[in-house]
Amino acid sequence: MLKKDRYREFVAYFSSHNPDAQTELNYSNPYELLVAVILSAQCTDKRINQVTPKLFERFPDANTLSFASPQEVFTYIKSVSYPNNKAKHLVGMAKMLIESFGGVIPSDVKELQKLPGVGRKTANVIASVIYDAPAMAVDTHVFRVANRIGLTSNATTPLAVEKQLVKFLPKDTLAIAHHWLILHGRYICLARKPKCELCPITYMCKYYERQFLSNKVSLNVIKESNG
Template sequence: MLKKDRYRAFIEHFETHMPVAETELQYEDPFQLLVAVVLSAQCTDKRINMVTPALFRDFPTAAHLATADFDELFPYIKSVSYPNNKTKHLLGLGKMLMNEFNGEVPSTVEELTKLPGVGRKTANVITSVVWNQPNMAVDTHVFRVSKRLGLVAMNAKTPLEVEKQLIKHIPKQHIHKAHHWLILHGRYVCLARKPKCPECSITHFCRFFEKNRLNILEEFVGTEAGRK
């Protein structure tokens, strides 16, 4: 299958079956989303959603973070990954938002990446989710699934390479949703260690399935036989 046909099939499938695709992080405004995404680095959305209600209750704005100290903030996020660094990032983020952006979350990737703890991936998430900008955040799910499907070259070595290839081929109006399509498919179906190919509804345009069809089917048949 040609790459253009894979992209067409990818967009048609998810536009039909997942027309509304959103982040699973819980938030009420751009500031809360920014904090949640910073905390979610190398951590699960489920864990972050357990932590943020109390955090947002007591630190609802950038001004509240800007006036907090380490010992005050750390207990709220001690259960997430790398809590020491993330506490420092949030404190610095609050101060910079107040000092340079009047307490508001900036709307460009260039401005966002100036903030402590905010890299290109986080900035792309914020701009695409809040303002529907055609930016593609590449996390581990997007990196893995886009390669398996055949949307990007297998020799793409960095998230930026994957981002550029996806942006090149996905129409602008779909990019902000395509990010979530790839993430959710990777989170629940196209798992890293053992993808659920027998349950997958897009194997008809998946390069990974094309190359491994026989092994996948043999394993599935063997598994089903073992259950009987």
Template sequence: MLKKERYTLFVDYFSAHQPEAETELHYHNPYQLLVAVILSAQCTDKRVNMVTPALFQRFPDAKALAAVTSDIVFDYIRSISYPNNKAKHLVGMANMLVNTFNNVVPSNVDDLQKMPGVGRKTANVIASVVYNAPAMAVDTHVFRVSRRLGLTNGKTPLAVEKDLVKNLPQDKIYIAHHWLILHGRYTCLARSPKCNICPISALCKYYAKLQKAEANTEKTPTVKKD
């Protein structure tokens, strides 16, 4: 199957079956999403969603967050992975958001990455989710699923990002990020992918290899020992 055909089948299926796919992080405005995404690094969305209600109640905006020390923020996020570093990042981000960006979350990926705790992946999430920009955040799910499906052979997150952005329809890039994440989270699992129930196995390069391997095994004759 040609890569172009694979992309077409991928987009067609999810456009029909998950047209409203979105992040599972809970938020009500760009500031809250930025905080939640920073907290979600190497942590589950479920855990982040358990922590953020109290955090947002205490710090409803960047100005409130910028006015305290990281020690105070730590008390609200202690159950999150790497709470010390993330508390410092959140306070630093809030200060820059208030003082440099006039309390407006930037839409530009380069500007977003100037803030503490905001790497390329986080910046792409904000740009795509908040502004529907054609940005592709590549986390472990996106990296794994896109390579298994055969959408890319990229060996680094940046290479995968560039390949996906190049080949996906521009108006689908922002939502394709969620398609890949959700498919990886619930179907194309890292250790035990649910290929038997996967609705897009017909376009999957990984599944085709499994089928071929199984067919070759069945054809191999059993040698009887004397």
């Protein structure tokens, strides 16, 4: 299957079967999403959703968070990964948001990355989810699934994966394609043992073709040679 055909099949399948894909992080406004995404780095969405209700109750907006101490924030997020660093980042982010951006979360990816705790992936998430910008956030799921399916080739860094996906995906699908890839990686295309037997898109997957169809051909050759 040619790459352009693989992209066409990918978009066609998920547009039909998961047209409303969205983040599994719970939030009610841009500020809450930004906090949740910062916290979600190297941590599960399930864990973040357990932590954020009390955190948002105590710090309902950037202004209140900007006056907090990292030590206090830590008490609310101590069960997530790297809580000390994230507590410092959250307070620093809130202060800069108030002082440099008037409390308004910027829509530009480069501006977003000026905020403490906000890397390129987080910036792309905010830009695409909040502002519907044609941005592609690449986390471990997106990186793995895009390479396995064959949407990307020789892409050894998240930035390389991002550039290829942005180049070949229709612009109006970039935001939702991010969620398609994440959810597929989270529930089907697992890191250690992908559930290929349950996967509905094996017909377009290079990994499945290499791992299973090639083995099947080899077995048939052995059977034929043995009479």
